[in-house]
Amino acid sequence: MFYFCGVNIHQKYLLRCIELAKKGLGSTAPNPMVGCVIVHEGKIISEGFTSPYGGPHAEVNAINAVKNREVLAECALYVTLEPCSHYGKTPPCADLIAKHKLKEVFIGLQDPHGKVAGQGIIKLMEAGCKVNVGILEDECRAHHKRFLTFQEQQRPYIILKWAETQDGFLAPDDSRRETAPQPYWITNRYSKQMVHQWRSEEQAILVGTQTVLKDNPKLTVRNWSGKNPVRVVLDRHLKINDAFHVLDKNVKTIVVTEENDTSKHVDGIDYVVVDFKKPLAKQICDVLYQNNITSIIIEGGAQTLETFIDENLWDEARIFQGQVRFESGIPAPKIQGTPTYTESILTDTLSIYHND
DSSP states (O other): OOOOOOOHHHHHHHHHHHHHGGGGGSSSSOOOOEEEEEEEEEEEEEEEESSSSSSSOOHHHHHHHHHHHGGGOEEEEEEEEEOOOOOOSSOHHHHHHHHHTTTTTEEEEEOOOTTTTHHHHEEOOOOOEEEEEEEEEHHHHHHHHHHHHHHHSSOOOOEEEEEEEESSSSEEEEHHHHHSSSSOOOOHHHHHHHHHHHHHHHHHHHEEEHHHHHHHOOOOOOOSSSSOEEEEEOOOTOOTTTTGGGGSSSSSSEEEESSOOOOGTTTTOEEEETTTTSSSSHHHHHHHHTTTTOOOEEEEEEHHHHHHTTTTSEEEEEEEOOOOOOOOSEEEEOOOOOOOOEEEETTTEEEEEOOO
16 A cells, blocks of 8 residues: 655655654653654755644644745655644644645654544545655654554553662661751762753653652752653552642642542642552553553652562663662662663763663
C-alpha cells in the first residue's frame, strides 16, 4: 500500500523535522510533539512544530508560514508522524494538506492512535498525494517515545529518578535527621537545575508519603522556565494534610489512596482510591492513563521506586551519584544492566539506564 523510502536526502529533511519537534517538549502533551518541513525545488521554504496543547499542529504551522500558497502544489511535506485525520482541538491536518494539493508527503511513522491509524495516509492518497512512510522510523519512534508508550501500552512513559551518595544511600538515618535537622543534599546545584528542567519536560511527577512527610517538597519548576508538572502523591492512609506544599493547590494534584473517607479530603485536590494490597504500580499507571498523562517522573522515595522496579514498569532510570557519604541510611534501589549514557556534572555523575 505504501512506498518505503530510505534515500539520504529524505533522511536529512526528517532529521530536521525531529530537531524542530523537540521545541515542543513539555508543552504539547498529551498531543505528540511533531516536526514538519516543506521543501520546494530542493530547498526548505517553511518549517513548523506542534504548538502548546490546544493550538495548531506542526503541519498547520508549516503550511501557514508559506507566503505564496500557490507553490504548495509543487512542494513535498516531511513530518515525523502521520498527519491526523480526525477532529479534536483542531481540524484534521490531512485535510489541510489535501486541500493545498501537496504533491508528495514523507512520513516518519504511522500514528497508532485509534482515531488515526493509517486513515490520514489514506486521505492523502485519495487526494492524489504520493505518500512515503517509514523514513527514519527508528529515530522517529525514539523521539515519539512518550506518545507511543501511551498509545501502545496504555500507560505513561515512566522515568525513575534518584540521587545516591558515594556509598549508595538515598537519605541518612532518621536518628541523624533528628539530631541534626537540615536538608541533606547529595548533588550539586547544577544537577538540581537539570532535575527542574526534566520536570518542565514531563507531564507529571510522583512521590510517596514518606518523601512528603520528611522533605515537604514542592515538586515544581523553580530553577528552570516551563510548566509545572501534575503532582501525583501516594498517601495510603491520608497522613498528608494541607500544611504540606503538595496540597497547596498551586498545581493540579492527584492523591492516590485507599481511604474512602471524603471528610479527610482537601478541596481542590483529586483523590483516587486504589487497592494497596494489589500490584500498585500497575494501578497507578491505570490512574495516569485515565487522566491522559503521557509521561511521568518517579522521584521517590525508595519504596515507591522499588515498587515500579519490582513490577518492571519503567522505561528510563536517571541516577545521580554525588560525592558525599552517609555511612548508613536508606539504601538506593538497584538497577540491572549497564547505563546507556553517562555524564559528569562537575562533582556528580549522571547515569541513564533504559529498560529494553
